[in-house]
Amino acid sequence: MASVILRVYRYMARDWKTLTLTIALLLTSIALAMMIPWYVRDLLNSIMVFDVSRLLPSSLMIVILTFLEGVVAFLDRYLFEMIAQKTIYRLRLDLYRHLHELSYGFYDRVDVGEIIVRITNDMDTLNGFISFATMQFLNAIFSAVIALSILLSLNVELTLVAATLLPLLILIRTLFDRKIFPIAEKSWRAMSQFNSTIQEYTSTVKILKALGVEDVFGRTYRSRLSNLYDLNMKFERYMSISWPAVGLVASLIQITVYLYGGSKVISGALSVGDIVAFLLYLSMLNWPLMGIGFFFMNYQRASVSASKIFEILDREPEVKEQPNAVELKDARGHVQFDNVTFGYDQNKPILMNLSFEVKPGEKVAIIGPTGSGKSTLIKLIPRFYDPTSGRILIDSVDVRSVMVKSLRKNVGIVHQDVMLFAGTIKDNITYGKSSASMSEIIEAAKAAGIHDFIASLPKGYDTDVAERGVTLSGGQRQRIAIARTLILNPKILILDDPTSNLDAETEATVVEALRKLIDGRTVFIVTQRLSTLKLADKILVLDNGRIVEEGTHEELMKMGGVYAKLYNAQFAHQEPLVGSVEKVGLGNR
Amino acid sequence: MGWVIGRYARGEAEGKPKGSPVKIMARLLKLVWKYKVRVIIFVAAAAAALGLSVIAPYIGKRVVDEGIVAKDINALTYYSIIFMVIAVCIWALSTIRGYSVAWLTQKLLYDLRSELFAHSMGLDYAFFSSTSAGQVISRFTSDVNAVGQTATTGFIDAVFNTLTIVGALIAMLSLNFKLTLVTLSLVPLIVVSVIFLARRSYRAYRNVRAKVGELTTNIEQTVSGMRVSQSFSERDRENLRRFERVSYETMRANLRATLVMALTRPVLSIIRAATVALLVFYGGNLVVSGEATIGTLIAFYSYVEMFFNPVITLTVYYNMLQSALAAAERVFEYLEAKPSVKEQPNATDLEIEKGEIIIENVSFSYSEAKVFENFNLKVKPGEILAVVGPTGAGKTTLANLILRLYDPQKGCVLVDGVDIKTVKLRSLRSQMALVPQEPVLFRDTVLENIRYGKPEAKDDEIRDVIHELGLDPLIESLPEGLNTMVSEGGGNLSVGQRQLINIARTLLRRPKIIILDEATSSVDPYTESILQEALKRLLAGRTCIIIAHRLSTTFLADRVIVLDQGKIVEEGTHEELLRLGGLYAKLYELQIGKPMEAEMLSASPAGTA
Incomplete structure (x- = not known):
């Protein structure tokens, strides 16, 4: 499951230079974003001591930093999308090339509709996942790491206390992942099946109406539709529980800090300004946590899509060209x-x-x-x-x-x-x-x-x-x-x-x-x-x-065997051909 | 033929809805409102969760101000516990909210898809032949999907985002009026810039969709024709090149769209930054002058977040809404399509006893093309009539009129003296059968495919029919006999085996009237003889109209008519027409070969037809 997504990422690795740039930009934008609370803290501290001289310069810094952050983030997003698009492009081409190599036998068995779904819908899902979700994820991870580092530099003790709940998050994720993947796959199949049912309907509708047996097909349709509904619902059920859990963990972390840090302030070990700054940076963890949660939500469907695509890429063609194959020149036709x-x-x-x-x-x-x-x-x-x-x-x-x-x-x-x-x-x-x-x-x-x-x-x-x-x-x-x-x-x-x-x-x-x-x-x-x-x-x-x-025709006619009998039978055309098959003695098993 | 749905045949791009967006939205909401209870639960849960999340920073402010700053441990503990309770409640309520939304969305999708099919059953064949399969399929799949998300999740999110904005506003106002004004000062700027950017990105994404459409068509062609392209090895390179090009263009279109979308970020960031700066600057002064507490300032900081995100989400939603409403409109139009071949309100059942067909003064045309004008034909009960003629003479149309797949513009079709327009469709069709040119096959076993002729038939009945027709040898040639699964389009069966299903299915119905559209693909002589015999047995004692293409079944007919341009x-009879030496004789000669010379052919190697 995880390996499938990693394979997709390997495609991305070809653009490693751009990728490095995007990561650099990402870090820059995060750093810039992080600096803002410094200035806010600065401001708040000066407000606390009623010093207004810093208000204007600090406010200006905030605006400039945010602007820079926006520009850097924009570049980053664009470059990342470029990498994602190139990845999908490469993947599509590989898939296409591979389809050409797969032999007749494959096409006998497989449903054309399913292949098309893979090249379009699944690629689309992966596209969204790679560009948007992955970027968000990286952003979230880096932001979280930086936020944690800043928090550590502010106060090691508080940070450790706050971080104790993070493993909980990871545990929840792992448990759900295992349950959700098979369901996601089944719902993919159900959608695929539903699509082919509709296709079948449009190609058979004339006879269904002419014979008046449309409701028989209707039974098939309805059962496929119900199946789709059931599986989608199952998937959603799991999703709806796990998604808000992230927010809960974030809140719990906040409370822990309130209680622990607050008591420290009360006992005089920490200044109010410090705790306020800490809390501000702590709130910077909220968004990354959400981002990570969001990533895992999309991860499921993307994994299924990726696995479907690799299913085809990994298939060995039945008719393979030998490594030392020769050319057939000037064929005589023997x-x-x-x-x-x-x-x-x-x-x-x-x-x-x-x-x-x-x-x-x-x-x-x-x-x-x-x-x-x-x-x-x-x-x-x-x-x-x-x-x-x-x-x-x-x-x-x-x-x-x-x-x-x-x-x-x-x-x-x-x-x-x-x-x-x-x-x-x-x-x-x-x-x-x-x-x-x-x-x-x-x-x-x-x-x-x-x-x-x-x-x-x-x-x-x-x-x-x-x-x-x-x-x-x-x-x-x-x-x-x-x-x-x-x-x-x-x-x-x-x-x-x-x-x-x-x-x-x-x-x-x-x-x-x-x-x-x-x-x-x-x-x-x-x-x-x-x-x-x-x-x-x-x-x-x-x-x-x-x-x-x-x-030859003459030889076989003279033989008076199977061929001759058949030949004559075909040309006694005007009469009914009753029993001509038995006469000829063929077609028996 | 004035179809509302006729537009679909031209294939329109997704885009803006033609009618009033409000009306369409209202109609969608009505569909969701069917599940009042769930909606209410959802609304309640979401409202509660929302309310609590608005309160949370408030409580946070109290924790800071009254607990930490004031160094009151009791207050600290007290407010912290409340905060925790709120957090847990938010989680629980969010779960309920998320689940309800998902439930409503899926239900809406389910309902729309059910209704689409139910309505399709009432539509006539004319609709499906004038609407491309692709259009019909997108109604059921992509259009419904687009509607699903927007009508439920999207709409509800929009409502709640609006409420969030309102809630945050109220909270802010209750804390500090001046600071609220500061926070709101730049909102108009946000709205303007987001609308501008959203419009550009919408246009860009429309291009993307067009490209993806091209890509899909390219793939469809290639994959369906893969076997053929594998026979032409040089073609691979060409196909690959084309695919590369379309893929590349798709990529570029996507990038262009992203460019616009991504621009939103810096634009909004600046505005947000300016707001925060103003807030801190102005708010700082207020704190210094004692007009506000530091806790308030911190609270405002988080309310700003709570404010900005919904604004952005709403604008994005607005764009999605356009194409979603267009999709919804298409779905509703489909649901409002009316068939032209309708059952009359006082239609009766008809028990066909004789099976006499009279076509009286019928004039018929497909939109512009005129097929019949004052056409008359009488088919005697039990007669086997062969209809012969060049393409476009009206043979298939004749069949369609008798089956009442179309109604004539003038004149009528009578069965046993009764105008078929006055007969209940079900009653009429259950006693007639169409044996199409190309057998229509379903992805099911051979047995089930045959059962389509008479759904209530038992297995034994089906086996009897096969035996009666003498088709057992063909069943034996199937890998798993009757339980062989038929693949898409019947690809895994031979032509003969497909015809077997066709004929058996028809006899199973024991119809009084049969329309046989002769198969054009021939089979080997062995199979041919079996099928011919089966056909003979099928047609015996029934009124049959054979639309002959290959003329290999005309000798079964009692009478032959030759149609040309609707006349x-x-x-x-077959012999009479041969002796006439006209059009029929000419066609027959070419097909079969002059009867006299059949034996002579076997002697010379250079014979031709």
Whole structure:
């Protein structure tokens, strides 16, 4: 818990020069602030002896000192904020960079909303904590130390008496800390969960209303809301008790001094002026004590935020680049799967002992029922996941020993779920190659069969794509995604069901264009459309994570096996397809 | 369609409230006043604590004057004990006060969030399609949060700060009139400078918020698209650069805002110093001349503190108040939004027996875009009607009108001869079902997702439905069968598995009328055949309208209509339309391939669609 905050502070340490300056300024401002009571004491003493000559100069000093103190404090605050902002800036960048290194597996499991919360809200909380609360804390500590020193110089005995209650404060703090941290964490989670519930609501609201089942969701909503409320209340309960305790301790210290010091004055061991001065400086302890209390209040939430951020920073990416990774130059596009086994969950393998070879320039189509592992297979080639056992070779080199960036430059993949980014169509197509020339862009667009459509738009390639490709049809989005990959001119091309979202007319266009484009490349296509299958030199039929048939279209038809039956079944389309699955004998566990 | 809430769709920045701030504040306070008892307890505790803290320096003065200076040990002890008692009471009362405030804040947040949802249930679909998800989400989260703090803690603090000022004033006046005047002399200066600085800092923080908004959008894009950007390794550098830039700008905006905020310190310090100096100077003279005691002077010293801090807090509060009231206003506007598709007061239940749908002279447009004009359609009971046509022809709108997600501007929709506007929404919707294009999934188990079709259904009923549809093989393909958890957006399920939930959910309702918005993503042939069969069983004996995109289900239909720009251009059975050789035939050919040539395709490698 404490260590988490210390880690954050380590980020601050990089600015140690400025930090030293701020501490110097802080000490100066505190010293200045401390001097004022001297003058007040001076004044009071002279008032006591009815000497008015010192009134004016002392009053002036007070004004000047306070002014100086204000200026110094301002500089201090500003510099401190600068350090805090830089720290957050660095932390954000580190987090961002690390997110880029985390692999597919991470993104499969994690909730996007939660990540965003960490980068925004949690950083914000930390920001406030580092700049404001920490500075206050330092101020408080130094003020307290200086005040204590002055008090000691005034009267050692009184100071010791007053200080006996400070350990009490520390004890209270420690006890509460231990209790509060887990609660703070739970309430963070509750807030996060509530946020995702709202998000879920907005994305499912149409069907909820259409089916008239909104109140079912309402039950979920209400329980999450109650949970949030309960946890927040618990946290507040602890806070409300501990916060005023600081003030109580301060008062108790004051009383101790009153009684002890007062009796000393009465017995003549101390002058009134002395005790008055002491009391004035004692009251200077009040504010630092509050400051320390305030710091610990914020500390809780900040600790939780910091721990959430470090949770991600500390996560090891599953797919790591080896230290002596090589570049993949002049890839020929020879791909081999050597006894590959893989499962998202190690105990539930999806691919089992898969072995096959694809020669450079060969086009391979992969078909199989749902869950047979088609999409998974192709994701292993660009190393989005590493196989549990076995290896994948490109040009006889294990992909694990290739630099990830180099690998992905040579292996282009068009995913099934299309994601476009905010920006123009041109921005999207050049996503992976910002230096692409207009002719390259047009060529890629033509190959994807979308150039004509883009050209028909009033702004052409400069048309803005609404976030996440909302204003374009599914087919259009897919074709832009295809163009995006094609422009990289990869030697190995992977297409995960590229025509699934296309209607017949567009599919035809795309297939035609693809035909030209796959020339000279090694291509893997996951598909179930006949027209696309025809592009392949070789077909792999996958079932239950194993290859059950392999060959060209003609060979497989002649075999009269699984593939042939399926092929015929798909084209007896007009009749009901009852029992075609059983006929074909696939999809059984 | 004249929405009050339409403004939200444009996305406004937080800022000043449009209406009267006083009215908004009053409304917020009314919400808090629901919990009178707590409020009173809080007020009482806070007042008592306040009163005691005002008295404390008084007692301190007595300790010094009557105990120490006068060297009276009894007085010393006496007043010290009173001081202690006061301190303990202040602690206890502060605890009660702090807890009550927290309780009220949380309660207010809870109430607002409950009400927002309850009201959402009454809003129609049109509202949600015209309001961005982001806006809706901020109502529930950040806007409510902003309100929460300000309405309770903030407001109450403000009141008490005011009372503190008043209390300190009274105490000071009762001690020494002249010194009080001296202390107050520079207050106007404080107020003026704080307002000036506060305004500048408010502007600066608004810039910060804008930058943070940019940052959030950047991250959202990148993180959601992380898988894609990982496929394009060169992109990483570019993305990082952009992120760096926005982060840097955010940092600078923050610093600028801090600069202004920090300036408050020296400004206030000088004024405070001047006040103290004046106080001591003038007060010193008074003590010398015997008009005041030294204890009084010391007391005034602490009252000055008690005075200045509230003034500063109040000014800061004033600024927070602006944006908080703006947030509150947005929340209230949401709560006042009215749906256009409303249940009529004398709406009745309808028992759909035949399932005949008549669309009579319907004209409909979404704000400016006209979709239908004098549109007529009759769907016979139990008929399966396929609606085909290019994008924007009105297919989805047709579905929305039948489901009463929108009301036509002219004309009406009749089910079994009854205008659906006169039917209770619940009654109508419970007998209809929408099978959307993309299955809508919840973060729950597959079983629960299916149960959304009929919340009261028992587990066995669900299993029976799955069996009836022949979807068992798809269940078996799930890692944990029906208990598999569906992740956000259904990412961990295949397309086929998602469709399974879609179809099973629909049959569970045993609806009389089904609107099937055909899925656009295709699946492998194995899964396709299972799903096709399931669909057949689902649609049997019910009136169905299939909005066909892929034309793979049109052969299930009894009749097909082809829509183009809101008009029926072709109508007939699948065979009739093929023979017609018009728009339908053309679309079908492209999609499926000429029926005659299917066998020929298997011979030549160069076949295309």
